[in-house]
Amino acid sequence: MMDSFREQPNLPVIDLTRKNVEPFGSTSWVSTRQEVVKALEEHGCFIAIYDKVSVEHYEALFNVSKEAFGLPFETKSLNISDTPTFGYVGQKPYIPLYEALGIEKSTTEQGVQQFTDLLWPSGNQSFSKTVIAYTKFVAALEQMVMRMISESYGIEKHYEPILGATSYLFKMMKYRRPKENETNFGIFPHTDYSMMSILQQHQVGGVHLKTKVGHDIPIGALSPSSFIVMAGDGCMVWTNGRIKSTEHSVIIEEERYSVGLFSFIRDFIIEVPEEVVDDEHPLQYKPFDMYKFIHFIASGYEANKSDSHLKAFCGL
Numbered sequence: 349m350m351d352s353f354r355e356q357p358n359l360p361v362i363d364l365t366r367k368n369v370e371p372f373g374s375t376s377w378v379s380t381r382q383e384v385v386k387a388l389e390e391h392g393c394f395i396a397i398y399d400k401v402s403v404e405h406y407e408a409l410f411n412v413s414k415e416a417f418g419l420p421f422e423t424k425s426l427n428i429s430d431t432p433t434f435g436y437v438g439q440k441p442y443i444p445l446y447e448a449l450g451i452e453k454s455t456t457e458q459g460v461q462q463f464t465d466l467l468w469p470s471g472n473q474s475f476s477k478t479v480i481a482y483t484k485f486v487a488a489l490e491q492m493v494m495r496m497i498s499e500s501y502g503i504e505k506h507y508e509p510i511l512g513a514t515s516y517l518f519k520m521m522k523y524r525r526p527k528e529n530e531t532n533f534g535i536f537p538h539t540d541y542s543m544m545s546i547l548q549q550h551q552v553g554g555v556h557l558k559t560k561v562g563h564d565i566p567i568g569a570l571s572p573s574s575f576i577v578m579a580g581d582g583c584m585v586w587t588n589g590r591i592k593s594t595e596h597s598v599i600i601e602e603e604r605y606s607v608g609l610f611s612f613i614r615d616f617i618i619e620v621p622e623e624v625v626d627d628e629h630p631l632q633y634k635p636f637d638m639y640k641f642i643h644f645i646a647s648g649y650e651a652n653k654s655d656s657h658l659k660a661f662c663g664l
């Protein structure tokens with residue numbers, strides 16, 4: 349009863365535009381870093397203000413995304429992947445509103461070109477140019493946040509090989525409006541199996557976050573320079589649980605488009621650095637292979653809470 353009356357804290361909004369983070373190592377970098385890590389420790393997420401993506405670029409990105417979803421189902425279904433949920437997902441009875449297209453290695457020309465050639469055999473330069481410029485800007489944001497985490501825990505040397513093994517999945521999402529008597533959950537509550545996830549929604553809200561501090565934080569429509577930055581399960585393992593992955597869902601009222609950049613650590617075993625283990629924080633996880641974890645979840649492990657599914661897969 350009391351719970352529903354408890355005041356809901358807003359999610360921290362942190363300015364990561366140039367003036368606050370440059371040059372690296374400056375006083376403003378250090379104070380912004382403290383804000384970022386505090387927000388991640390409390391909520392597992394925050395809203396970043398980041399101005400590298402212009403309003404025009406944001407609009408162009410959602411235009412090309414709409415163009416892709418406008419293609420026939422048979423064409424979209426060509427987008428397949430070895431990794432479960434990384435390719436086209438659509439018309440699934442348990443999430444009827446949801447459709448997604450995924451581009452692996454999305455910060456490389458080759459990754460984006462391969463996807464473009466598949467969907468538009470006669471070419472679509474505006475698609476590939478718009479997407480790759482976007483993924484590069486947003487990957488730089490992801491790396492800034494990862495650098496802040498690693499500096500803050502004194503684990504920079506452990507971040508270097510992780511950075512070298514990072515691969516970015518870019519996902520475009522479309523949700524249709526629910527029909528009468530249909531669920532309005534676009535996606536049910538879950539945590540992401542990424543290291544970090546960075547989301548943007550097009551002109552509408554819909555993401556709901558459940559964090560240590562706030563039990564239901566609905567995110568409304570945000571400006572084109574706002575990004576939802578969330579820790580995934582990989583980050584939870586790497587920081588020995590100091591940063592928890594954020595449980596989130598999407599609730600749909602009207603047609604909704606969103607995009608996400610998800611970092612994954614490929615062909616590399618993540619080990620918890622000894623610097624984040626002490627009496628107060630005993631070691632929680634065995635060495636972690638992210639892709640094995642994704643297959644483990646996809647093979648039917650039913651939990652959607654990071655605590656329980658990580659425990660089941662690699663808990664000590």
Ligand SMILES: O=C(O)CCC(=O)C(=O)O
Nearest residue numbers: 521535540547555598606
């Ligand atoms: O549509 C969104 O904004 C979020 C999608 C999501 O949670 C996911 O793809 O994991």
Ligand SMILES: [Fe+2]
Nearest residue numbers: 538539540596
């Ligand atoms: Fe998610």
